Amino acid sequence: MSDVMVRAEQVCKDFGHVQVLKGIDLEVLNGEVMCVIGPSGSGKSTFLRCINHLEKVNAGRLYVDGRLIGYREHGGKLHELKEREVAAQRKDIGMVFQRFNLFPHMTALENVMEAPQRVKGEPASVVRTRAEELMERVGLAAKMRSYPAQLSGGQQQRVAIARALAMQPKLMLFDEPTSALDPELVGEVLDVMRDLAREGMTMIVVTHEMGFAREVGDSLVFMDDGIVVEKGSPREVLTNPQHERTKLFLSKVL
Amino acid sequence: MTDTERVRPETIRAVPVRHPGRWVAAAVIVVLAAMLVSNIVTNANYNWAEQWKYFFSPPVLNGVRNTIWLTIAAMLGGVSLGIVLALMRLSPNPLMRGASWLYLWVFRGTPLYTQLLIWGNIGALFPQFGIGIPFGPEFVTWPTNALYSAALMAALGLILNEAAYMAEIIRAGILSVDPGQQEAAQALGMTRMHTMRRIVLPQAMRVIVPPTGNEAISMLKNTSLVAAIPYLELTFTAQTIYASTYQVIPMLIMACIWYLILSSIMMIGQFYIERYYAKGSHPGGGRVRFIGGTA
Numbered sequence: 126m127s128d129v130m131v132r133a134e135q136v137c138k139d140f141g142h143v144q145v146l147k148g149i150d151l152e153v154l155n156g157e158v159m160c161v162i163g164p165s166g167s168g169k170s171t172f173l174r175c176i177n178h179l180e181k182v183n184a185g186r187l188y189v190d191g192r193l194i195g196y197r198e199h200g201g202k203l204h205e206l207k208e209r210e211v212a213a214q215r216k217d218i219g220m221v222f223q224r225f226n227l228f229p230h231m232t233a234l235e236n237v238m239e240a241p242q243r244v245k246g247e248p249a250s251v252v253r254t255r256a257e258e259l260m261e262r263v264g265l266a267a268k269m270r271s272y273p274a275q276l277s278g279g280q281q282q283r284v285a286i287a288r289a290l291a292m293q294p295k296l297m298l299f300d301e302p303t304s305a306l307d308p309e310l311v312g313e314v315l316d317v318m319r320d321l322a323r324e325g326m327t328m329i330v331v332t333h334e335m336g337f338a339r340e341v342g343d344s345l346v347f348m349d350d351g352i353v354v355e356k357g358s359p360r361e362v363l364t365n366p367q368h369e370r371t372k373l374f375l376s377k378v379l
Numbered sequence: 380m381t382d383t384e385r386v387r388p389e390t391i392r393a394v395p396v397r398h399p400g401r402w403v404a405a406a407v408i409v410v411l412a413a414m415l416v417s418n419i420v421t422n423a424n425y426n427w428a429e430q431w432k433y434f435f436s437p438p439v440l441n442g443v444r445n446t447i448w449l450t451i452a453a454m455l456g457g458v459s460l461g462i463v464l465a466l467m468r469l470s471p472n473p474l475m476r477g478a479s480w481l482y483l484w485v486f487r488g489t490p491l492y493t494q495l496l497i498w499g500n501i502g503a504l505f506p507q508f509g510i511g512i513p514f515g516p517e518f519v520t521w522p523t524n525a526l527y528s529a530a531l532m533a534a535l536g537l538i539l540n541e542a543a544y545m546a547e548i549i550r551a552g553i554l555s556v557d558p559g560q561q562e563a564a565q566a567l568g569m570t571r572m573h574t575m576r577r578i579v580l581p582q583a584m585r586v587i588v589p590p591t592g593n594e595a596i597s598m599l600k601n602t603s604l605v606a607a608i609p610y611l612e613l614t615f616t617a618q619t620i621y622a623s624t625y626q627v628i629p630m631l632i633m634a635c636i637w638y639l640i641l642s643s644i645m646m647i648g649q650f651y652i653e654r655y656y657a658k659g660s661h662p663g664g665g666r667v668r669f670i671g672g673t674a
């Protein structure tokens with residue numbers, strides 16, 4: 126296992142003629158919690174989606190745990206990976222969405238069990254035990270048989286985190302996990318994420334929760350208009366931003 | 380002022396609006412119904428005795444059986460092929476999309492009756508049927524008429540037509556599922572097929588089931604068109620009987636009564652199936668399934 130979990134080299138992404146990512150260079154170390162902030166439309170979600178190849182990178186390279194994402198480099202040329210190979214890469218990368226995206230026709234426990242059982246093909250008994258442990262860990266032992274529609278937003282998001290963890294990923298991506306929640310429910314989700322960080326999970330967290338970024342984040346990235354404007358320790362960036370754009374953004378959100 | 384002190388105002392007891400129009404309409408309907416009943420009882424041309432004589436006769440029962448199996452086969456085949464066509468229609472591959480579009484254009488743009496006539500005369504279009512290399516040599520060939528069977532052509536004709544309609548229903552169902560569901564599934568490492576089978580299609584069912592029930596009931600009635608092949612289902616059986624007895628109206632009404640019995644059974648089934656899939660649209664219910672997007 127290398128020390129660097131994620132390495133982005135000049136990552137560019139266009140949608141048609143619109144350049145959304147304009148050369149992102151970043152490194153996330155093993156066990157690091159990197160928080161990403163930036164105005165709406167700056168490309169934060171797109172960057173996360175490139176990391177697990179939900180979007181194809183147009184230029185540059187993305188490596189997760191030393192492996193090139195989405196392509197194979199061979200004889201100086203890039204070859205697209207087959208669907209199964211891309212899926213295999215995604216097994217190691219958990220993702221949590223702003224709108225939870227739980228499977229509404231399955232119970233909470235079935236949501237957590239689906240991928241390990243049917244994607245990895247692990248035995249049902251093993252998966253069930255792990256799923257029940259995870260539900261307990263996110264504080265929802267009593268809600269395993271509930272369907273998503275019967276859960277509050279905060280509970281749904283905690284199930285979504287358990288679902289991602291059930292695949293035993295090396296890396297977790299969070300795309301504004303608390304932005305769709307009522308204010309009083311934000312805390313319970315951040316608590317689960319804080320525990321996860323403490324246990325050493327490598328995490329990239331797009332968030333507007335500056336308190337969380339300051340307390341839990343090892344590093345903080347400010348993105349604007351498809352580039353990384355500033356990266357540093359959360360305290361430095363939040364209290365002593367070096368760039369005008371960072372200052373402007375922080376003055377609006379703090 | 381606290382709640383207990385608050386005085387409830389007097390309960391409203393208003394004079395309800397009168398609806399004289401409803402009484403007139405009811406009177407008209409009662410008169411019409413009385414006329415109909417009187418006609419059914421007194422008009423000898425219905426010849427109920429003749430209908431009763433044939434109702435459970437072997438040829439009619441055979442026709443009913445053929446109608447039932449054709450309906451089931453056409454719906455099963457139509458749904459299966461419809462899923463394939465819907466997935467092709469949603470495929471990223473433009474050739475797949477184009478092929479599916481062309482299929483729908485042909486089969487939805489021509490009358491079913493005419494299509495069935497063509498299937499009935501398919502031997503005139505393809506006199507031989509063989510297996511071999513496209514545009515190359517054929518290894519085995521048969522004369523089409525040796526393989527031809529009216530039952531096969533009837534089922535084939537109905538399936539191919541129904542698939543075009545089911546494809547649109549299934550496509551609409553798939554598109555009704557929140558795209559976030561596919562993203563979440565892919566992010567967990569599921570393949571496209573797995574995502575479709577386990578995540579998208581079960582949720583699409585809520586949208587797919589009601590129109591499919593209507594299609595099945597239409598199909599029951601459309602089987603009568605395979606007389607074009609010709610194949611001995613219920614209506615064609617009735618025709619063959621009155622061809623020798625000249626009791627045209629009694630036989631056709633007998634066929635209608637059979638269709639009504641069968642379609643009533645299907646409507647009851649449809650009611651229960653729809654109720655099953657509607658369950659869980661609300662967070663309150665016990666066993667919640669098939670709700671829309673998460674929020």
Ligand SMILES: Nc1ncnc2c1ncn2[C@@H]1O[C@H](COP(=O)(O)OP(=O)(O)O)[C@@H](O)[C@H]1O
Pocket residue numbers: 140145163164165166167168169170171172
């Ligand atoms: N699939 C897409 N097609 C076209 N444009 C897109 C697509 N996804 C995102 N964009 C555009 O890319 C830009 C960055 O979006 P996003 O990464 O979601 O920003 P953020 O998450 O920082 O708010 C936005 O202008 C958005 O409209």
Ligand SMILES: [Mg+2]
Pocket residue numbers: 169170171300301
């Ligand atoms: Mg976003």
